[in-house]
Amino acid sequence: MTLKNQVQLITYPDSIGGNLKTLNNVLHNHFSDIFKGGVHILPPFPSSGDRGFAPLTYLEIEKEFGTWEDMKAIGENFDILVDLMVNHISMRSHYFQDFLEKGRASEYADLFITLDKLWEDGQPKQEDINKMFLRRKKPYSTFQIEETGEEETVWTTFGKTEPSEQIDLDVHSEKVKELLTEFFVNFSKNNIKIVRLDAVGYVIKKLGTSCFFVEPEIYQFLDWIKELADSLDIELLPEVHSHYSTQYKLADHGFWIYDFILPYTVLDTIMNKSSDNLYRYLNDRPEKQFTMLDCHDGVPVKPDMDDLIDTKEAREIVDICVERGSSLSLVLSDEHKSEDGFDVHQIRGTYYSLLNNDDDAYIVARAIQFFVPGIPQVYYVGLLAGENDVESVEKTGEGREINRHNFSLEEIDQSLEKEVVQRLLELIRFRNEYPAFNGEFKIKPSEKNEVCLAWEYGDKYCELFIDLSTNTTTIDYLNEFGQLVHDTI
Known part of the structure; x- marks a missing residue:
């Protein structure tokens, strides 16, 4: 399929009004001309944790959210993007529960990575683990098999519990390939247009490496899954948090990538009132990207920004954010x-x-995002200019809940009355409709405390000018009569 060069929404299935039906109504009533690029619906599938990112299956929709018919109804008017946690599946999935009951006798046993697939004797070696990019203190979990009473230890990259809720899949297994094919076929039947490969960087486990984005094996897997997706007319978006050079390799391989560098760079630009780092970045980046400022996690710093930032300067920006109520996610491994x-x-x-x-x-930030080449995504909290939800963090103990507030219909109506939200909607409409964004991108010479970006396509031209000293945003463009319009956003 051909992706639309227009703005997309990112939302949980229950974050805008409570369920998929209400989400569809809100989209029609308030945002039919806003999210012409589509809607990224964060995992709507049955899940045992991590707010949907520990899925039991992709063949069903969580009943509290609705049905596949509700998803298809949204898909009639908006291209839908969904996540596939290609690295793992829930401990409570039918597949792993069968393994817990029968052990190696289970028909699903080969879906999982028992430690003997890595170490011949099944005993983990600390010197190997020390080289790995860890997301938890140890990358495996031990379970007792019901029928035999024996213990089985399997690979678990993610998860805060012990044992983990998220069980890694063995992408070398034909059983896993059959399962992923079944999931993709179901997506196609239900009119899913884009699939984000969540945590794809972790799928290859190889001793002596970081077990993150292991080359060339990662490309072998990506080529296989791209061939599958292409056969079903589904676009892929690999999700990889890593050194920017890794992202660029994906782009060179022909994949869409996430611009995880932009969110921090825009913060730096606004806080330091300097376009130097932004311009340096824009002069050397792939254009085939999804741009974002906010998402269900946080603003990426390490390892995404490695070699792009001075850590002392970064510490100053981080400290400002903390003073303003933010919290931090930290790297666990000393080596990284x-x-x-x-x-x-x-x-x-x-x-x-x-x-x-x-x-x-805030308008400065969004204007920069929308003028940078790529398909812009706006997270639902950012759409409504939401503030930190400290109460939810205290209630759940989950730091990421600070940016995961669920909006009631009343709160949505109240948010839409905010001047900043109306300004943002005006900006999105311009980004969606003005033809020049399909043309040539230009970085215009400017002073250090200014940003000037432009697009040109045929007889259409638009230019963004930002004065960082006053946070003033203006757009000049040629209208349908060839007249120059000067618009302060």
């Missing part, structure tokens, strides 16, 4: 921290709050 000990993985907070709830600064 900076030499000076800088260990910030992500900054957690709503993007509006990161900018101190400053309307003008």
